Amino acid sequence: MARKFRVVINNKEYIVEVEEMGSSPIVQSIRPAVEKPQIAEKPQPVQPKKEEQVKVEQAKQPAPTKVGGVEVKAPMSGLIVKVHVSEGQQVKRGQKLLVLEAMKMENDIISEHEGTVLKVLVKEGDNVETEQTMLIIG
Structure with a gap:
């Protein structure tokens, strides 16, 4: 009896078909399924108006350790x-x-x-x- 499994490795999805033969399962076929799209937001450039002054961001300081110790x-x-x-x-x-x-x-x-x-x-x-x-x- 063959059984199908969905396996995800490194964000790639595979459909694996396994058939039991005797006491040990053997992989019969592996075919890649549709890769899950990775959604990345593109930052929109912000252009200041001519009248506005451009502020320079200060470097972020490292987060303090927990107050509790x-x-x-x-x-x-x-x-x-x-x-x-x-x-x-x-x-x-x-x-x-x-x-x-x-x-x-x-x-x-x-x-x-x-x-x-x-x-x-x-x-x-x-x-x-x-x-x-x-x-x-x-």
Whole structure:
């Protein structure tokens, strides 16, 4: 029995027909479908009137970091084994913040910033997911 699937790769759509033969599926045919159009807006030039003065835009300044501080996120899911810092504690760059156990290995999470620990969001024995915020340093 042949089955058809729509597959999109790099904004190109393909119709793939697959027929099951024995226990492993084999691709029978691949044909490109209609490519999705990419819509790009063209900027319209603005021409000032002769009476108007042309203003020069100032260079944009980089966006400030979050007012709440820098979030220290879990690089992988695992178990918090040890928390080495507490709220209000000063930390230096390179200082060990906590220990995260993942796949039977203990990983030291070290500070990439100097500052004060504003918030500790985990405790020993907590399970964390990848990219979960564990600490906030201000």
